[in-house]
Amino acid sequence: MASYQPNQSNLTSWVPVPPDHPFSIQNLPFGIFAPKPGDPRPGVAIGDHILDLAELNIWEGDSLNGLMARPPQVWSDLRARVSWLLNSENPELRDTSGRALHRAEDVELLLPAAIGDYVDFYSSLEHATNVGSMFRDPANPLLPNWRWLPIGYHGKSGTVSVSGTPVKRPKGQLTGDNQSAVYAPCRRLDIELETGFFLGSSGDIFGLVLLNDWSARDIQRWEYQPLGPFLAKSFLTSISPWVVTLDALTPFRVDGPEQQPAPLPHLQTAEPRNYDIHLEVWLQPASAPSATCIARTNFRHMYWSMRQQVQHLTSNGAPVRAGDLCGSGTISGPTRDSFGSLLELAWNGTKPITLDTGETRAFLEDGDTITLRGWCQGVGYRVGFGDVTGTVVPA
Missing domain, CATH: 3.90.850.10 (Fumarylacetoacetase-like, C-terminal domain)
Structure with missing residues (x-):
């Protein structure tokens, strides 16, 4: 995975993503969501779904402040790891996603960070x-x-x-x-x-x-x-x-x-x-x-x-x-x-x-x-x- 390039235009995800959808595998934005009331957790948007980072033990917390406090290389490495997990050529998560994948329409989207200034x-x-x-x-x-x-x-x-x-x-x-x-x-x-x-x-x-x-x-x-x-x-x-x-x-x-x-x-x-x-x-x-x-x-x-x-x-x-x-x-x-x-x-x-x-x-x-x-x-x-x-x- 060291040479993996998350921005390649030919990457596809095993999660269906139409070409005009904002949340492609080349994007992978971070956010905070609650699959049930009072249970905020970090996730990544992919198509009409959200990958639950806490469920996968990749990242935890009720805001992204902890991630933002880490060096930029950590941000890049985390995004590359998520991209590889969602890649259509990688069966590691594709066949066992289970509770780690939520439909976006079923969850509450929250502020991504506790905003300071x-x-x-x-x-x-x-x-x-x-x-x-x-x-x-x-x-x-x-x-x-x-x-x-x-x-x-x-x-x-x-x-x-x-x-x-x-x-x-x-x-x-x-x-x-x-x-x-x-x-x-x-x-x-x-x-x-x-x-x-x-x-x-x-x-x-x-x-x-x-x-x-x-x-x-x-x-x-x-x-x-x-x-x-x-x-x-x-x-x-x-x-x-x-x-x-x-x-x-x-x-x-x-x-x-x-x-x-x-x-x-x-x-x-x-x-x-x-x-x-x-x-x-x-x-x-x-x-x-x-x-x-x-x-x-x-x-x-x-x-x-x-x-x-x-x-x-x-x-x-x-x-x-x-x-x-x-x-x-x-x-x-x-x-x-x-x-x-x-x-x-x-x-x-x-x-x-x-x-x-x-x-x-x-x-x-x-x-x-x-x-x-x-x-x-x-x-x-x-x-x-x-x-x-x-x-x-x-x-």
Whole structure:
């Protein structure tokens, strides 16, 4: 098994996996699931099933923090071992899987880690330019520091929740004239299409999830000056339950946008910085029979990379812990249909988008369900993240 290559495109699993399924044998994301209430354990997604690592005595625990605390070589070795066990040419587990294989529809999916610190960045050039054009100067949308460092802020880790958690419309202070305020339910509830990544104790990146940083734009408008986001962001952040490892994403590395001016030495990276991850946003009103895809974009557009974000995060000596989570910031592309928030898609409410039902949206209404999807496309297989969903419920 020393020469075994888990990323080979011709690998197949004895567990059936359709070519367009996100959880191929080339993926093998890690997560925490409960086959029965109160029994959390680590598993690996393969097709519509989950391989129970605790049942096989491969890894145990009610979170992935212990695994994230180990050296990256341990992560790679564990993924290679699971890949070999699931390989169609290996009969070791194929004929005796027994209780080690669960149908995903029969279990509860949980948060993959006990999240310590949560940092959200602002690293899409297109997103920052759009927001700056709306609220500042279209001729000079970026603040002077934006091209010099990955802008970020510390979020509230206790409100990071797994996909499917209801989105209760937040209340907060709203203003119409920037002089006085009222306390009321948010009227401009929005999404932010992001990826998130978990850190190991050494600062290495363990893997990625999809992340929706729900945002109350009208609350944000009043409170963000002079210190930045606070209650407008802290009510809920949703993540997908499966963590896709960097090893699985390696075949999809691509160059990012050219950075001008050149980053300072401590933020420079020699290798390709980004990944070719296809991303979609779907919106389904409560009355609609199906969802409408309202945005398609790609992670490759990101100006500041994950590695640069980590380098900046730790450049002042700040420590990191296994299980710390970082958000990429809203991922927007160069065209209107590739923007990663309703704020941009409907241009601050001035250009509402039209759904397949004929309904329009500037911001989210009660009963709306948002689904984020993401995957890398290989030859005959996908490395995907699964969905992250949330349905808006009244304040």
